[in-house]
Amino acid sequence: MYRKVLLSLFLLASIVSFAKNNKTVSILGDSYSTYEGYVEPATNWVWYFAEPRVDTTDVDDVKQTWWYRFIKDNGYRLEKNNSYSGSTVCNTGYDGADYSGISFISRMDNLGCPDIILIFGATNDSWANVPLGEMKYSKWTPEDLKEFRPALCYMLSHMSNRYLNTEIVYLINDGLKAEVTDAIKEACDRFDIKYLELKDIDKTAGHPNINGMRQISQQLTKALK
Numbered sequence: 001m002y003r004k005v006l007l008s009l010f011l012l013a014s015i016v017s018f019a020k021n022n023k024t025v026s027i028l029g030d031s032y033s034t035y036e037g038y039v040e041p042a043t044n045w046v047w048y049f050a051e052p053r054v055d056t057t058d059v060d061d062v063k064q065t066w067w068y069r070f071i072k073d074n075g076y077r078l079e080k081n082n083s084y085s086g087s088t089v090c091n092t093g094y095d096g097a098d099y100s101g102i103s104f105i106s107r108m109d110n111l112g113c114p115d116i117i118l119i120f121g122a123t124n125d126s127w128a129n130v131p132l133g134e135m136k137y138s139k140w141t142p143e144d145l146k147e148f149r150p151a152l153c154y155m156l157s158h159m160s161n162r163y164l165n166t167e168i169v170y171l172i173n174d175g176l177k178a179e180v181t182d183a184i185k186e187a188c189d190r191f192d193i194k195y196l197e198l199k200d201i202d203k204t205a206g207h208p209n210i211n212g213m214r215q216i217s218q219q220l221t222k223a224l225k
Helices: 002-021 066-073 123-127 148-162 178-190 210-224
Strands: 024-029 077-083 116-120 167-172 194-197
Touching (some): 066 077, 066 210, 116 148, 148 167, 148 178, 167 178, 167 210, 178 194, 194 210
Parallel strands (some): 024 077, 024 116, 116 167, 167 194
């Protein structure tokens, strides 16, 4: 009887230890982090499909995506991937359109309860030439959130308070406007959020191909270790 109790306690401790070590990861992203059937909600637009457009990418398996590689190689578990192709951080999109329904700041509360959050955004803000605005760290107005810099600060401030005891890491795409990259670094420093500035990512049609996905995963793994 005594041995059975000890064995039960040992097994329970092992399960608890495994659960603690098996951290969960959520992603807040744009097209770079999408894959058909693997985003939540499922209505989010995606760039990468199970049957890919061969003229835009060679990625044809979810296992080739940067986030799948990173999570699998490091023994993590996926909590939620809330990525939306074409989305901007702020509420302004391409041609000045209202993106308040798909922006990063409109989706940032829908990430579950993960141990790690990976933010991979601002590529579309840079490409769409959205208004940059000024760095602003409090008292944001709806008009502020239509501009990149104040919307970025709002997002990082809110998320650092919303997701307590969660490690947040911002992935900065290479090739962005210098003003966009500099704003991300400044805001991350302000809110004590880690960031990784990606280097020389291999792309097709402006998006990571299989090799580029591998590079992102490798650079992220190296940075966090």
